Amino acid sequence: MPTxxxxxxxxxxxxxxxxxxxxRLQEAxxxxxxxxxxxxxxxxLALSATTHGELVPLTADLTPAVLPSTAKPLVLDGGSHGLSRSGRWQVPPHITVxxxxxxxxxxxxxTECVLSEVGVEAHGDKGGVTLVVPDSWAVDSDEVDPGFGGVTNRTTAGHLPGSPLIRLTGTGGSGGLYVRHPSGRQRRRQQRT
Known part of the structure; x- marks a missing residue:
């Protein structure tokens, strides 16, 4: 991970x-x-940190800077019945949905993600694609073709150093692409588990 x-x-x-x-330190x-x-x-040091610059070195050596090139990409297709990928799963370097x-x-x-960057190629087609990301993650959606359905990125500008960056590409199609943080209900469910 770059420092x-x-x-x-x-x-x-x-x-x-x-x-x-x-x-992240406890998991390591x-x-x-x-x-x-x-x-x-x-x-x-983490608990007494006041700036992002103080937090960066604490996890910089725990996340690989280079994406594993041998990992198979994950391909997901909503088809006619729809699809939801959630819960605990290992994030590969590239996902096509x-x-x-x-x-x-x-x-x-x-998810379990040790990558500094994840490539997500999303195609909204008719049904649309929704990505739900943790608050500390960042999403770069500048390279997406909005199509007819458009692209809505409701994630905050904040990005915790050491957290993954999703580079989103693809097209909105007619269903659109929607990126957001977890809802209040999702947050409460996570706290219970």
């Missing part, structure tokens, strides 16, 4: 930013990538 944040490193960190880094310790002493030290006539939803909120 340069995509935003100003002097930008003040939020409580959610600190919590996301703490969660559970995977055996951090020892207990180093975990304790980094947790202390077609809305078909039934629509397709790809929910990244509970």
């Amino acid at each position: 340069e944040p995509r935003e100003n490193p002097n930008l003040r960190a939020t409580e959610a930013d600190r919590e996301a880094v703490v969660e 310790a559970a995977d055996g990538r951090l020892g207990f002493e180093e975990l304790d030290e980094r947790l202390g 077609h809305g078909g006539s039934g629509g397709a939803t790809v929910d990244f909120t509970e």
Whole structure:
């Protein structure tokens, strides 16, 4: 992962930013990538961080900078009945999703993603495609052809350094492409689990 944040490193960190880094550090310790002493030290630094620039180095060595080229792309098709990919799943470096006539939803909120960047090629077709991403992730939708259905990106501009960036390409078709953060109901369900 590049150590340069995509935003100003002097930008003040939020409580959610600190919590996301703490969660990533705890996962790294559970995977055996951090020892207990180093975990304790980094947790202390994360909890006392006031800027994004202080958070970046804490997880920079835990996420690979290069996408694995051998991973198979994930291809999803809404077909005539629709499709929803959610829950816990491993995010590959590239995903192609077609809305078909039934629509397709790809929910990244509970996924395991160690990549710094994920390519998503989405085609809204008639049913449309919806992407749901965690608050700390960023989505670049500048390369999408809006088609008749258009592209709506309701994600916030904030991007926690060290979190994945989705590079969205494709076309809105007639159903459109919609990108958002989890709804209030989804957030409550995640907190319960």
